[in-house]
Amino acid sequence: MQTARLPEELSEAIQEQCAAFPTGELAAAAAQISEAYRRGLPPRLETAVMRAAYAATRLPATYAALARAAAELPFTPQSWLDLGAGPGAAAWVAPCLATLVDSNPHWDDLRPARRICADLERLPDLQAHDVVSLCYVLDELPPAARPGLLDEAWRLARRALILVEPGTPQGFAAMLEARRQLLEAGARLAAPCPHQNPCPVEGKEWCHFAVRVERSRLHRQLKGGSLGYEDEKFCYLAAMRNEPPQGRARILRHPEIRPGWIGLALCRDGGVERQQIRRRDALWRAARKASWGDPWPKLPREDDGGRQ
Numbered sequence: 485m486q487t488a489r490l491p492e493e494l495s496e497a498i499q500e501q502c503a504a505f506p507t508g509e510l511a512a513a514a515a516q517i518s519e520a521y522r523r524g525l526p527p528r529l530e531t532a533v534m535r536a537a538y539a540a541t542r543l544p545a546t547y548a549a550l551a552r553a554a555a556e557l558p559f560t561p562q563s564w565l566d567l568g569a570g571p572g573a574a575a576w577v578a579p580c581l582a583t584l585v586d587s588n589p590h591w592d593d594l595r596p597a598r599r600i601c602a603d604l605e606r607l608p609d610l611q612a613h614d615v616v617s618l619c620y621v622l623d624e625l626p627p628a629a630r631p632g633l634l635d636e637a638w639r640l641a642r643r644a645l646i647l648v649e650p651g652t653p654q655g656f657a658a659m660l661e662a663r664r665q666l667l668e669a670g671a672r673l674a675a676p677c678p679h680q681n682p683c684p685v686e687g688k689e690w691c692h693f694a695v696r697v698e699r700s701r702l703h704r705q706l707k708g709g710s711l712g713y714e715d716e717k718f719c720y721l722a723a724m725r726n727e728p729p730q731g732r733a734r735i736l737r738h739p740e741i742r743p744g745w746i747g748l749a750l751c752r753d754g755g756v757e758r759q760q761i762r763r764r765d766a767l768w769r770a771a772r773k774a775s776w777g778d779p780w781p782k783l784p785r786e787d788d789g790g791r792q
């Protein structure tokens with residue numbers, strides 16, 4: 485897996501925000517955030533030190549996951565609305581000035597953005613944007629509040645809606661519900677699903693992907709461990725209004741590499757299938773470069789695309 489590099493300015497902005505606090509306080513706040521996630525609860529990000537700890541320990545991974553999902557957009561958005569924005573991962577992913585909505589009025593902008601303080605369960609009148617994103621948010625809302633928010637998010641999405649959730653069975657369950665609802669609303673799924681049929685993974689496993697994110701010294705200090713990277717597991721969905729579905733299969737797991745052949749677990753129209761690519765096959769070179777989460781087959785110009 486290639487390691488996603490954060491934009492230098494983002495790393496610096498996180499460092500700067502954290503410099504206001506002793507490392508011990510940040511580490512205690514980071515431990516509270518991890519503990520909340522372990523217990524399946526949204527962390528309480530009401531104090532400045534909790535928000536700084538969230539930015540240091542979670543923002544690199546949420547940024548990288550959203551960037552991977554956004555790499556599937558077949559167009560360059562001119563406007564972007566992020567709902568439940570927190571510290572603003574979307575502002576770093578959007579190629580334009582992002583509009584960030586959150587009920588917490590105390591988030592510092594690490595990058596210029598338009599901020600709107602609002603409750604996602606009672607959104608004010610908002611303008612439509614080319615892209616609307618909801619990143620690590622659905623899971624924090626009561627299940628009964630999700631369909632209304634999704635309806636509204638889809639209504640506001642002029643061209644695409646991107647959802648990202650933790651790569652857990654719970655995150656996948658939220659994604660499946662959203663998938664059904666968006667298909668009923670007429671959305672075309674562009675990624676990761678290669679088709680508009682019922683999800684073939686449902687009930688067996690959970691469809692999720694991973695992005696490898698480099699860890700800063702600060703991240704290692706706050707979270708412990710010595711590895712220079714972490715693997716962020718995430719589920720995502722990119723739903724389009726008018727773009728034609730690209731229709732290519734999706735690689736669902738790490739390729740199995742054996743002498744003389746490579747095994748791929750693929751999601752296709754009819755279900756999940758295994759394909760064995762042998763050395764003599766035309767797709768051998770492509771299979772050698774293939775990774776978990778890639779569309780299959782990948783086009784030569786995509787070889788390094790979508791990776792930050």
Ligand SMILES: C[S@@+](CC[C@H](N)C(=O)[O-])C[C@H]1O[C@@H](n2cnc3c(N)ncnc32)[C@H](O)[C@@H]1O
Binds near residue numbers: 542587
């Ligand atoms: C886990 S953070 C995710 C932040 C950001 N999207 C990211 O990926 O890093 C969840 C965010 O959703 C916001 N949030 C949760 N419930 C909300 C609600 N009902 N209305 C508005 N914002 C909400 C929280 O304040 C928090 O900033």
